[in-house]
Amino acid sequence: MSKDILAEMLRNYPGTLLFVSHDRDFLESVASDIYEVKESKLARII
Numbered sequence: 632m633s634k635d636i637l638a639e640m641l642r643n644y645p646g647t648l649l650f651v652s653h654d655r656d657f658l659e660s661v662a663s664d665i666y667e668v669k670e671s672k673l674a675r676i677i
Contacts, residue, residue: 665676
């Protein structure tokens with residue numbers, strides 16, 4: 632429940648945010664772009 636409230640507040644935030652998280656579902660619910668660093672390379676996921 633509290634994660635849903637946080638996600639809604641972050642979606643309404645007008646600025647830019649940088650997230651570092653292992654929770655992919657949470658990231659997908661709030662982020663417009665997702666990047667992954669793997670084997671020293673940066674890849675855009677969404």
